[in-house]
Structures are given as C-alpha cells and as structure tokens.
Amino acid sequence: MDTAKIEAGVRLILEGIGEDPNREGLLETPARVARMYEEVLGGLEEDPSRHFDVTFDEGHSEIVLVGDIPFYSMCEHHLAPFFGRAHVAYIPGEDGRICGISKLARLVDGFAKRPQVQERLTGQIADTLVEALNPAGVIVVIEAEHLCMSMRGVKKPGAKTTTRAVRGCFTTDADARSEALALIFR
Ligand SMILES: Nc1nc2c(ncn2[C@@H]2O[C@H](COP(=O)(O)OP(=O)(O)OP(=O)(O)O)[C@@H](O)[C@H]2O)c(=O)[nH]1
Ligand SMILES: [Zn+2]
Numbered sequence: 398m399d400t401a402k403i404e405a406g407v408r409l410i411l412e413g414i415g416e417d418p419n420r421e422g423l424l425e426t427p428a429r430v431a432r433m434y435e436e437v438l439g440g441l442e443e444d445p446s447r448h449f450d451v452t453f454d455e456g457h458s459e460i461v462l463v464g465d466i467p468f469y470s471m472c473e474h475h476l477a478p479f480f481g482r483a484h485v486a487y488i489p490g491e492d493g494r495i496c497g498i499s500k501l502a503r504l505v506d507g508f509a510k511r512p513q514v515q516e517r518l519t520g521q522i523a524d525t526l527v528e529a530l531n532p533a534g535v536i537v538v539i540e541a542e543h544l545c546m547s548m549r550g551v552k553k554p555g556a557k558t559t560t561r562a563v564r565g566c567f568t569t570d571a572d573a574r575s576e577a578l579a580l581i582f583r
Contacts, residue, residue, distance in 0.1 A: 398439065400431040407431070437478075438471060438510055445507030445521075448500040449529030456493035460573075462486040462580050463501045472545050473512035481541030481557070484581040487526055488533040488566060488573070496530060515541055515560045523562035534565035536577045 404427035411418040411426070418427070464484040472479050485501040508521045523537045540559050547554040567574045 398431075398435050398442065400428075400435065403431040403434055404428055436510075437469065438512065440507050440510030443507055445504050446525050446529055448503045448507070449496055449525075452494050452496045452530060454492060455489075455495050457489050457495050458493055460486055460488050460577055460580065461495060461498070462577070463498050464581055466502045466505050468505050468509045468539075468541075470509035470511070470513045470515075470518060470541075472543055473514060475545040475549070476512065477543070477545040477549070479513075479515065479541045479543040479545070479558075481539065483522070484536075484538040485522060485526070486537075486577050486581065487530065487535045490531045490533050492531070494530055494532075501526075515539055515543075515558055519560040519562040523564050527564050532565060534567040534570075534573065535562070536564075536567050536574070536581070537562045538578075538581050 407427040407430045408418045411423060416423060418424075462484065463486075464482075466483040466485065467480070468483050469478055469480040471477070483505045485505065489495055504522055504525060508518050508525075519537050519539045523535045526532065526535050526537075538559065538561050540557055542555065542557055546552075546556055563574065567577060
C-alpha cells in the first residue's frame with residue numbers, strides 16, 4: 398500500500414473542507430488515517446484462498462455452518478463503512494473434505510477489507526469456498542447496515558440489507574436450502 402499517497406490525499410481532504418492540516422491536533426492525522434486504511438483496506442494485498450492450503454479429509458457429509466461472523470467493510474461508492482454479520486455454510490463434497498472453521502471467518506475478512514459492494518462480497522466468499530473445497534453446496538448470507546444510508550443521503554439508520562449467494566446442490570435442492578436457511582436464521 399502506498400501510504401505516502403494516502404497521507405497526501407488526507408491532507409488535501411482536510412484543506413478541501415477548510416481545515417488547517419498543520420494545526421497541532423491534525424498534524425498526525427494523515428499518518429493515522431494511512432495506518433487505519435492499511436488495517437481496514439489491506440485485503441487487496443492478500444489472496445483469501447491461501448487460507449485453504451490446509452484442509453482435512455474427514456468423510457463428513459452433513460452441513461457445516463459458521464454463523465454470526467461479525468465483519469466491517471467499506472462501501473466502494475462512498476468509502477463509508479458497512480458492517481454486520483456473515484453466515485457461511487457448506488456441505489462437503491464426495492471426498493468429505495472440510496476446512497478449519499476459523500478459515501471461514503478469515504475468508505470473510507479477506508474480501509471485506511477492500512472497497513466493496515455487499516453483493517460482490519457475498520459472491521466472492523461463496524465462489525472461493527467452491528474452488529477451495531469442491532463442496533456439494535455453499536450458502537453465504539450477509540446482513541449489514543451501510544453508514545452511507547444511515548448517517549448521510551437517505552438517512553435510514555437501522556435499515557438492514559440482506560444478500561445471499563447459493564452454489565451447488567443448494568440451488569437445486571429446495572429442502573436442503575430451506576434447512577440451511579433455517580439454521581442460519583434460527
Ligand atoms: N447494491 C448496492 N448498493 C450500494 C451498496 N453500498 C452502497 N450502495 C448504493 O450505491 C448507490 C450509489 O448511488 P449514487 O446515486 O451514485 O450516489 P448518491 O448520490 O450518493 O446516492 P444516495 O446514497 O442515494 O444519496 C446508493 O444507492 C447506495 O445506497 C452495496 O453494497 N450494494
Ligand atoms: Zn455507500
């Protein structure tokens with residue numbers, strides 16, 4: 398990440414809003430913002446599929462769900478945060494291959510820490526899991542509040558956006574899909 402560019406940009410924004418970037422309270426702000434962006438937008442520098450280099454052959458054939466994974470992302474239209482909970486579920490493939498459950502949360506974070514739209518975030522998580530595990534099916538549900546809709550613009554705090562990505566057997570087997578969604582929203 399080019400932190401010098403971020404710092405120069407933040408100085409320009411401060412000048413643009415009529416602030417003095419050289420007053421004492423703001424002197425360190427460009428560097429702080431650059432460090433924050435490294436933390437919350439550092440996902441472009443990583444390939445989240447790397448978390449699936451190690452998987453386990455357990456012969457498990459039933460659904461695995463890691464629900465209520467908290468996440469923070471940044472809306473690419475306003476660079477304002479959106480945040481909420483992700484639910485990631487899969488049914489292992491014929492080989493019964495599973496992954497460490499923490500890797501599903503790392504997968505969410507890897508794609509969340511980029512300029513995003515919620516729909517793309519949801520699909521990227523599902524598609525990466527399909528590639529990594531060759532599972533029978535995947536469902537990802539994300540529920541989020543967008544600050545660009547809460548604190549500005551249409552100003553509807555509390556409005557929740559829900560997105561879903563469905564892959565494999567969950568697209569054709571309505572019972573399996575209903576069962577997974579019931580587990581997610583129980
Ligand atoms: N589909 C989708 N839209 C999003 C997401 N995040 C923000 N948006 C929307 O992106 C749109 C951008 O619309 P524009 O009309 O270009 O921008 P704007 O004038 O700031 O729009 P308002 O937010 O309505 O004031 C807005 O409707 C946002 O609510 C997202 O993750 N998914
Ligand atoms: Zn936005």
